Ligand SMILES: Nc1ncnc2c1ncn2[C@@H]1O[C@H](COP(=O)(O)OP(=O)(O)O)[C@@H](O)[C@H]1O
């Protein structure tokens with residue numbers, strides 16, 4: 001594949017060179033042929049010289065030039081002489097002063113070969129009065145120049161065939177080397193890009209990168225893409241691991257209450273055994289609480305997926321957030337299971353109205369406060385503090401319990417994440433994920449600060465003007 005690209009570049013460069021060559025040859029040919037045709041008719045000096053012959057007239061023993069002939073000479077800034085067989089000039093037309101009036105045969109040959117005094121000379125013959133005359137036409141050097149080219153045919157043939165072959169081979173080699181060099185230079189970044197993309201497809205995220213040249217931006221984008229993919233891959237693996245752990249835990253979590261439910265219901269169904277009313281009530285209570293637990297677990301799972309996929313419409317109404325918190329805390333304080341915790345509620349006003357979904361916000365706050373209760377040992381002090389300013393309401397849930405290890409803090413809001421401080425404590429790892437989803441759906445913020453061994457503070461900020 002890499003070689004195909006290089007070959008493509010080489011072929012394009014050779015193609016380009018050939019096209020340029022062909023076009024140039026075509027243009028040169030056009031100008032040579034087409035333009036020369038025009039020149040031929042108008043201004044070829046040989047033609048003019050020959051044409052002049054027709055304009056030279058003989059009358060009463062004298063030569064004279066027709067009007068047209070005069071015009072031709074003036075137009076070409078040329079002059080003319082007619083010489084008899086003895087070399088004497090018998091007629092001058094437009095001739096400058098110091099031009100010879102007698103020529104030897106040698107002179108005439110010399111004239112024809114070289115330009116003389118700034119003139120290029122053409123000589124021809126005419127017959128008048130049964131005699132032969134020579135006539136000389138001189139064109140200014142600027143208008144007509146003549147070059148003599150000597151060809152040594154022997155030398156030329158000595159080049160043939162090996163010399164010519166060598167020239168052709170040298171030219172082909174030059175073109176190939178040049179094309180290869182250029183093609184390799186041009187194809188290199190594309191090779192590297194291909195390597196990078198192939199690596200990406202294999203899940204290798206290391207990228208060879210070039211920070212200059214025209215492909216700079218492509219390399220940068222690819223690097224960004226690779227980083228993003230790597231992060232996504234990492235997250236996916238983490239999520240997979242969590243989900244796996246969660247399924248194991250969930251099966252365990254469901255199995256334990258289910259086996260209690262099964263056991264107690266079998267017991268209650270046993271006709272041979274007579275229960276006292278207290279016993280019956282006690283077992284029924286256990287069955288009820290275990291069922292509630294399972295129900296909550298399934299509910300949480302449903303809610304988090306609904307929130308995640310944005311399929312839960314928020315039912316926002318004016319609601320007193322202080323009342324929600326007060327009711328929640330009263331329920332904890334009255335709950336016999338939480339008697340070992342010391343729960344305190346402080347608020348800087350008696351009522352704070354926010355436009356929120358009451359049930360969901362209650363659920364989020366419940367998840368947060370319950371965490372402070374269940375994840376900490378007996379005697380932990382829990383303080384729920386509500387403050388507000390012009391813009392927002394701030395709810396602080398603070399405990400002096402066991403705290404959360406620092407490296408776990410960033411995962412608290414991940415679904416299924418359960419801390420290492422949760423051994424033997426029931427839970428799904430969904431509480432904080434759900435709380436964050438709900439708070440975010442209300443454009444609010446949630447943060448957890450914690451020190452291992454010192455305690456945890458969870459802060460919720462809800463803006464006052466939520467549209
Ligand atoms: N107040 C807290 N004190 C100690 N640990 C906490 C507290 N709040 C949250 N955590 C930790 O955060 C983890 C995630 O909480 P959460 O999402 O509610 O899951 P779950 O309570 O089901 O374990 C908990 O497992 C626990 O380790």
Ligand SMILES: [Mg+2]
Nearest residue numbers: 371427431432
């Ligand atoms: Mg929880």
